[in-house]
Amino acid sequence: MPDTPATPIASTQRRVGVVVLPGFSLLAEACATEPLAVANRLADTPLYSLVTLGLDDRPVPSGSRQVLTPDRAIAEDDALDLLLVCAPWGEAPASTLLVWLRRQAAQGRSLAGIGGGAELLASAGLLDGYRATVPWPRFEAVAGAHPRIRLSRQLFEIDRDRLTCGGGTAAMDMMMTLIATHHGSELAERVSAHFVLERVRMADEPQPSAPLAGAPQSLVDAVTLMEANIEEPLTTHELAEHLGVSRRQLERLFKKHLQAVPSRYYMGLRLQRARRLLRESDRPAGEIALVTGFSSAAHFSTTYRNHFGLTPREERLS
Numbered sequence: 679m680p681d682t683p684a685t686p687i688a689s690t691q692r693r694v695g696v697v698v699l700p701g702f703s704l705l706a707e708a709c710a711t712e713p714l715a716v717a718n719r720l721a722d723t724p725l726y727s728l729v730t731l732g733l734d735d736r737p738v739p740s741g742s743r744q745v746l747t748p749d750r751a752i753a754e755d756d757a758l759d760l761l762l763v764c765a766p767w768g769e770a771p772a773s774t775l776l777v778w779l780r781r782q783a784a785q786g787r788s789l790a791g792i793g794g795g796a797e798l799l800a801s802a803g804l805l806d807g808y809r810a811t812v813p814w815p816r817f818e819a820v821a822g823a824h825p826r827i828r829l830s831r832q833l834f835e836i837d838r839d840r841l842t843c844g845g846g847t848a849a850m851d852m853m854m855t856l857i858a859t860h861h862g863s864e865l866a867e868r869v870s871a872h873f874v875l876e877r878v879r880m881a882d883e884p885q886p887s888a889p890l891a892g893a894p895q896s897l898v899d900a901v902t903l904m905e906a907n908i909e910e911p912l913t914t915h916e917l918a919e920h921l922g923v924s925r926r927q928l929e930r931l932f933k934k935h936l937q938a939v940p941s942r943y944y945m946g947l948r949l950q951r952a953r954r955l956l957r958e959s960d961r962p963a964g965e966i967a968l969v970t971g972f973s974s975a976a977h978f979s980t981t982y983r984n985h986f987g988l989t990p991r992e993e994r995l996s
Contacts, residue, residue, distance in 0.1 A: 691724050691725060691726070691727050692725065692726050692727070692759040692760060692860070693727050693729070693757065693758045693759045693760070694711075694714060694726050694727065694728045694729070694758065694759065694760045694761075694762065695728075695729055695730075695731050695756060695758040695760070695761045695762065696710070696711055696728060696729070696730045696731065696762045696764065697731045697732070697752065697761065697762065697763045697764065697765075697775075697795075698730060698731070698732060698738045698740075698746050698748065698764045698765075699732075699733070699738065699763075699764065699765040699766065699769070699771075699775075699794075699795075699798075700738055700739055700766070701739070701740070701741050701765070701766030701769065701794075701895075702738070702740055702741065702764040702765055702766055702792075702793065702794070702795075703740065703741055703764070703766070703792075703793045703794075703845060703846065703895050703899055704740040704741065704742055704744055704746070704921075704922055705846055705847070705899040705902075705903070705920065705921060706764060706792050706793040706845045706846055706849045706899070707740075707746070707762075707764045707792065707849075709846065709847050709848075709849040709850035709853070710762050710764070710790070710792050710849040710850070710852075710853055711728060711762070712850075712873075713850055713853040713854055713857060713869050713873075714726040714728060714853060714857070715728065716869050716872050716873075717857050717861070717865060717866075717869050720865065720868050720869060720872065721861070721865060725860070725861060729749045729750070729758075730746065730747075730748045730749045731748050731749070731750065731751065731752050731756070732748035732750075732751055732752070733751065733752065733772060733774070733775060734748075734751045735747075735748055735750055735751050736748075740922070741766060741894070741895040741896060742895075742896055742921055742922035742923055743922075744922045752775070752778050756782070758782065758787050759787065759788065760787065760788045760789075760790065761779075761782055761787050761788070761789050761790065762790045762792055762795070763779070763789065763790065763791050763792060763795030763796075763798055763799060764792045764793060764795050765791075765792075765793065765794040765795045765797075765798045766793070766794045766895065767793065767794040767797065767813060767815070767816050767895070768794065768797065768816060768819070769794060769798075771798050771801055771802070775798075776798075776801060776802040779798075779799065779802045779804060780802055780803070780804065783802075783804050786839070787839070788839040788840070788841065789804060789839065789840055789841070790840075790841035790842070790843075790852075791805075791810070791812075791840075791841070791842045791843070792843060792845065792849050793813060793843075793845035793846070793849075793895075794813070794816075794845075796810060796811065796812045796813075796820075796842040796843070797812055797816060797820055799840070799842070800812075800820055800823070800824045800827055801824075804840070805824065805827045805840060805842070806824070806826040806827060807826060807827075807828070808827065808828060808835075808837045808838070808840045809828045809830060809835045809837040810827050810828065810829060810830070810835050810837065810840060810842040811829065811830050811831065811832050811833070811834060811835045811842050811843065811844055812829070812842065812844070813844050813845045813898070814831060814844060815893075815898075817829065817831060832844075833848045833851060833852075834848050834849075834851060834852035834855075836852065836855065836856065836859075841856065845898070845899075845902070846898065846899050846902030846903070846906075847902050847903060847905075847906040848902070850873070850875075854866050854869060854870055857869060874910070875906075893931075893935045894931060894935075896921050896923055896927075896928070896931060897931045897932070897935055897936075899921055900917050900921055900928060900931070900932075900940065901943075901947075903917055903920060903921075904917070904943070904944045904947050905947060908947065908948055908951050908969070908970055908971055909968070909969050909970065909971055910971065911944060911948065911971040914928060914929070914939075914940045914941055917940060928940060945981070945985075946985070948970045948971050948972075949970070949981065949982060949985050949986070951970050952966050952967070952970040952978070952982065952990070953986065953993065955969070955970070956990055956993050956994050957993070957994070963975060963978070963979070963990040963991065963994070964978075966978075966990070967979075967990075978990065979991075
């Protein structure tokens with residue numbers, strides 16, 4: 679967590695609108711909204727009042743084909759403090775939505791782009807002159823189309839009244855930082871502990887750069903979940919449940935786009951993390967084994983040697 683002072687919890691309730699558009703990432707939406715709901719419960723006071731908005735009041739299908747029913751449609755008189763825009767990548771936005779977003783910005787609302795929502799804010803001209811980030815597969819396209827944005831490859835950006843993130847679990851890291859800013863680091867750390875997070879990643883950490891350009895959102899979300907859960911790895915079944923797809927569907931996606939089964943790909947991520955720690959830190963190999971999800975140093979050493987051709991000790995000496 680950032681070094682944010684443990685300020686008293688404010689009694690003012692912030693009104694948060696969550697705009698969901700067809701094809702949005704259910705994972706990213708949940709990572710953005712669940713920390714706010716948990717903050718309410720842990721503080722035992724309604725710090726954040728959430729309302730889900732759609733272009734109309736019909737159910738909105740996510741990228742995994744599960745649907746979310748908005749509380750109501752967007753309206754001229756929406757009185758909000760913060761607006762979270764959850765959208766898929768690269769979709770042409772409706773002109774009525776762009777007009778509504780510009781009006782919200784003109785009225786002083788803080789605007790957050792979640793996943794493809796950041797690109798949508800860019801299309802509305804609402805990120806010009808701001809630091810912002812977008813999901814890395816869309817970086818070049820957005821940089822070329824919107825040169826006035828100060829685009830970065832960071833995990834997330836909070837610049838004045840604009841918040842953007844790389845999607846997936848980066849939305850949770852961004853919201854944890856926002857909670858710490860609003861109500862102090864102590865509450866944010868309690869929210870983090872509720873989700874059993876290894877740690878909250880900082881804004882200036884780079885986005886993962888897995889070879890996923892053009893891959894389906896469900897696969898990108900799966901890899902993001904893996905990268906966020908190295909110390910306590912999820913099973914393939916748990917990954918599929920989080921994403922709202924079947925295990926068989928998830929395995930087909932990995933085979934088609936990454937030529938690997940999920941468990942093998944996950945193991946590669948864990949071993950790459952271990953390799954970086956061996957090369958860049960003085961932590962004991964046994965400790966590195968634990969923080970990369972291995973139950974014993976012996977299992978770690980054997981798996982590492984089978985993957986890289988040398989033991990962790992030899993890696994450190996090389």
